[in-house]
Every structure is written in C-alpha cells, then in structure tokens.
Amino acid sequence: MAQTAGDVAYFQRGSLFWFTVITVSFGYYTWAVFWPESIPYQSLGPLGSFTQYLADHHQTLLRNGYWLAWLVHAGESLYAMVLCKSKGITSPQARLLWFLQTFLFGVASLSILIAYRPKRQKRT
Template sequence: MAKSDSSSYFRRSSLFWVVTVAVSLGFFTWTVLWPQGVPYSSLGPLGALAEYLVDHHYPVLYYGWYLTWVIHTLEALFALKVCSDKGIDSSSTRLLWFVQTFFFGFASLGLLLQYKPDGRSKRQ
C-alpha cells in the first residue's frame, strides 16, 4: 500500500494467476473464434479434448465463451462496489481494480475481498 490510508489500496494478482488465466482465456478464445487455426495434434491430450469439443459441442463452447466474459464483467462491477464498501475512493485505484478483475476474475477479486481496512467498523 503506497499510502497509509485505504483510499489507494491496490495489489496485483500473483504472476501464477495472471499467466494461468491469460493463457486459458487466450486458448479458449482461439478455439472459439479461430478453431481452424488451432494445432490440435501438437497439444497432446488438451488438443484432442479441444478438437472433440469444437467438432461435437461447438455451441456450448461459443455460448460458454460469452458467459465467461459476462461473469468477468459482473465480477469487475462487483469489485467497484467492494471498493466503495472498503473506503477505496481514489478513482485511479478503483479503475485498476475494475480492469484487473475484468481480465483475471476471482484471482483479483479475492485479493480485494481479503482486504481489511484499518480503523473502519464492519458496518457503517
């Protein structure tokens, strides 16, 4: 935390979660939007599973991809509410939480939910 007050509290998600979520969502996007370009045979069991899902259950993948982004959007909006509830008032800090939660979901939101601001009562 850069300041002593909670108005600018921000923590980055761990590198593990950033890489895991980015690679997973990137692969998911690739298989949904450009399935003909995925080198399934080079990806071992993951490639075989992805090819099977694309060939036999593409609508589930397609709607699941949109649902994933709807969920991430709702998580990001919830992060803004949590920021307000925890006294994080800096607009730039709230924007950082929103963007990070939008892209990395619960890996970011979990950090915000764990934050306990000092000197604030639980109910105000």
Template structure:
C-alpha cells in the same frame, strides 16, 4: 513515511495468475473463434478432447465464452462495490481494481475481498 488512509489501496495479482488466466482465456478464445489456428494434433489427449468439443459442441463453447465474459464483467462491477464498501475512494484505484478483476477474475477479486482496512488503520 506518509501513511495512507486506505482510499488508494491496490495490490497487483500474482504473476502466476496473470500468466495462467491469460493463457487459458487466450486458448479458449482461439478454440472458439479461430480453431483452425490451434494445432490440436500436437496437444495429445487434451488436443483430441478440444477437437471433439470444436467439432461437436461449437455452439455450447461459443455460449460458454460469452458466459465467461459476462462473469468477468460482473466480477469487475462487484469489485467496484467492494471498493466502495472498504473505503477505497480514489477513482484511479477503483478503475485499477475493476480492470484487473475484469481481466483476471477471482484471482484479483480475492485480494480485494481479503483487504481489511480496519486492520491497516491500527498500525
């Protein structure tokens, strides 16, 4: 079995976070950009709350969406810095970390931050 020096370490985030973040960001995006497509009446108190936000705070939600987008971009860029600091030098692997972190935020970045290349080399 070939051993790796850690320059290509990548771990996919859990399915739970993939589904949770995808649904949450998708719902938020639809609420901001296409609220007429959301059946607020069928979502109970949560739908009423979202309808209130759309009707009374659409501008704030729009700015919040772009803020969340900017945070995800920043997290992706920070993931590249963490890769460099941890010795992950493979361009493909660094791209995977950037892309996964951009899509799923801290659910991905947390995995990268937890990675300890020194511990891996002891085995």
C-alpha cells in the same frame, strides 16, 4: 500503488503466476472458439483431442461459454466497485485499477480485494 493514509488508494496487483495461467487459458479458449481450424490438435496431446471434440461437436456450447465467461468477469468487476466503496477505497485511480484487473483476471483479482481488511481509524 501502495497503501496510503486511510487506505483510500489501496491497490494490490495479483499473482503473476495466476495472471499468466488465466491469460494463456483464455487465449487458448478464444483460439478454440474463433479459429478452431488453425489449432494443431495432434501436437497438444489429450488437450488437443478434447478441444477438437468440443470444436467439432459442441461449437455452440463453446461460444456460449466464452461469452458467459466474459459476462461473469464483467459482474465480478462491478462487484469489485461495490467492495471498493464498502472498504473505503475512494481513489478514482485505485478503483479503475481494481475494475480493470478484475475484469481481465476475475477471481484471481477479486479474491485479493475480498481478503483486504482496512484498518479502522479511531474517532476522536
């Protein structure tokens, strides 16, 4: 979706690079939290050693951090709705896209919305 008159439907997809990094990282984190016994630690070098240490000694911290990360993403997506309203983005479809993109990718999406400066319309 592109900008339209008045920017009421403004939406911009985030960077594919950052979305890939976030998806792989969060996927690995999910794997470490829920299926740590299936991770091939020795094949992952220092990352594997560190993950195995955390899984073996700090499972509660891993789990709590996982759910905290989702909670932060939920908060970011709610803040995106506040930003949409303050920036004049009123299209339900655009707002839904901002909400979902920010929920899934956090600050990689939210930073785009924060940086967005709608054009001021002249009052006649």
